[in-house]
Amino acid sequence: MTDSEEQVSVAWDAPTERPEGSSGSVVIIGGGPAGLTAAYELGKLNPALKVTVLEGSNQVGGIARTEEYKGYRFDIGGHRFFTKVKEVDDLWHEVCGEEFLLRPRMSRIYYRSKFYDYPLRPFNALRTIGAYETVRIALSYVKWQVRPHPIEENFEQWVMNRFGGRLFQHFFRTYTEKVWGIPCAEIRADWAEQRIKNLSLKKAVLSAFTAKNDSTSLIEEFRYPRLGPGMMWEMFRDRIVERGQTVRMNSEVVRILNDGKKVSAVEVRENGKAHPSTCVVEGSEFISSMPLRDLVRAMDPSAPESVKKAAEHLKYRDFLIVVLILDHADPFADNWIYVHSPEQRVGRIQNFRAWSPDLVPEPGKSSIGMEYFCDTGSELWDSDDAHLIALATKELEELGLARPGSVVDGTVIRQEKAYPVYDRDYRAALAEIRAWIEGFENLQVVGRNGMHRYNNQDHSMLTAMLAARNILGESHDLWDVNVERSYHEEFQVGGQRGEPAKAERQ
Incomplete structure (x- = not known):
């Protein structure tokens, strides 16, 4: 355990007997890329500001975390670090430094029993x-x-x-x-x-x-942290804690106290102990990256009926990854393979050594991630791990990517709410919720699930950076942040909501 991890643990384990927080403090819900970026940016621009990050799980990074099994580290979604937003790229290099690798990209599509290079x-x-x-x-x-x-x-x-x-x-x-x-x-x-x-x-x-x-x-190439994407977010967490700010793990926000115009505090359930307890954390500003549907459900007093109904129309796609350990190295050269053939249920296959050699601890073995897209409660989701490992092994062999009998071990990770769904109902529902959220003076939503927008890490980070700057006196419309615009224009700060902002260099 690192020193910073000890600080996080001690900060949470300290008993809480009364509401915490004070005027001038910022509460950030979620320790994924968006939440941690907001905390880092606030600490960088105003070190005196009190910032508390509340993360419901025992790991930072959200879906961009790195899981570990018997020394094998794996990326549960395949996270390339690539952006044309200079400020985001600078931030990645600033935090990750020499641990940030430049990796070649190789990927293919499997369809009708044949492999096609991708890109074309x-x-x-x-x-x-x-x-x-x-x-x-x-x-x-x-x-x-x-x-x-x-x-x-x-x-x-x-x-x-x-x-x-x-x-x-x-x-x-x-x-x-x-x-x-x-x-x-x-x-x-x-x-x-x-x-x-x-x-x-x-x-x-x-x-x-x-x-x-x-x-x-x-x-054709991308950046990647040496020990997986979670390494980046663990380093963000450590920097935040080193500045004297707080990152609380196993701290699930279950209630958001408000008067319809301002949020005053959040009620937090401590999940890391045998008998969960709750405490209240107060703040003057709030940034949320929790799923938008959950945010609406947590409001106390409740959101208007129309908003609650809209929130129930928001849907998410879940997925699980079966990690297979093979008794030989480098079964194929690809970073990942898309499986289009309907005969196999697997959707995407990751070869973790091709992402970074240090993800695989044994040179004579390999680690392969078989990704299955499904819904919570489905037959696939509810299958036991042994069945899923057997299914993934069979399909890997059917694709000709592993010889029979070469799989020697495996594990399964299930990920809820991996992707916000853009179905027929989502647009009207999102508009209803957005209009309501904009009525709050001190609540901003950021990130993929926080805004119910299927964006990349750099987009999530950009919304978080702008949310932090809003708290410090600037005025940006986070909903106006568009992935493609952010790729082709300079990062912009200092403008008014709804108006083009003046480009500035730091």
Whole structure:
């Protein structure tokens, strides 16, 4: 245990007999990338400010944490560190330093018993899919360029207008429906706008020939902490604690006390002990990265009925990862493989040594992550670990990625609320909740689940950095932070809500 971990533990283990907090203190709900970035930014810009981070689990990092099993460390979601937001990139390097590795990217798609390079390499695709099908894909692309869907309300329409119907059927529909568990026609186009906005077939082909691109989906190398993404967030936590701020683990926020205009305190359940107890933490400003639905449910007094109903329309996709230990090293070179074939239930496969050699403690073995997308309470989710390890082993062998009998051990991690769902109901529900939250004078929401927006780490961090600066007197509309805008414009500070901000350099 590090010194900073001891400080965190001692800070929480100290008995609490009365409400804590004072005027001028900031309470941050959630110790993921967004919550920790907000705390770090506040401590950096105003060291005298009292900041308390409340994390419900025993690990920081949220879905970007690093899990460990018998010395094997693994990334539960495959977290690349890549951004065009200079301030975010600077922050990563400032905290992680020499532990921040530059890693080559190799990934493929498995479909119809064949592997395809991804990003697209035309000659590989032509050789793999065949000349006849390539011509059909090209003709389909031309057709949808000439006569596109007149509206783009859902994911299917959005993709077909940019890639054609044939390519959509081959490389988008099966995998997307495996991930989300609903038809592509029920997924809002907003998801594509946020995740793959500047990607098209034309751009992908040009990128393959020129090796130049501006899409995060096509980058050829990325940064990665030596011991996994959780290493970054553990280092953020340590820096925060070293500055005298507080990070409380096993501290689940169960009630948010408010008068309809301001939040005054949160009630925290201590989960780390045999008999959970609660305490109250007061503050003058609050930043929340907890799931938006849970935030609404926790309000006391309750949110208006219309807001509570809207919150119940917000849905999340869960997933689990089965980590398999193999008795030989480097079964394949990819960082990850997307499995589009419906015959296998696995959606994505991680090869952890390819992310960082130090994730695997034994040079003669390998660690493979089999990711399954599902819902809490489903048959897959409720399966026992032995069954899931057997399923993952069978599918890894079916794909030809491991020889029979090479799996010698395994473990399972389940992750609730991994991805906010962009279904037919989410947009209206989110608008209702957002309007209500904006009525609070001292509550801001940040991050992926905090805003119910499927964003990357850098986007989550950017919303958190701006939320911190709002507390210190600036005025930024966090909902106006757009992934693509943040990639192509300078980080902006100092503006008014709803207005362009003046670019400043620190």
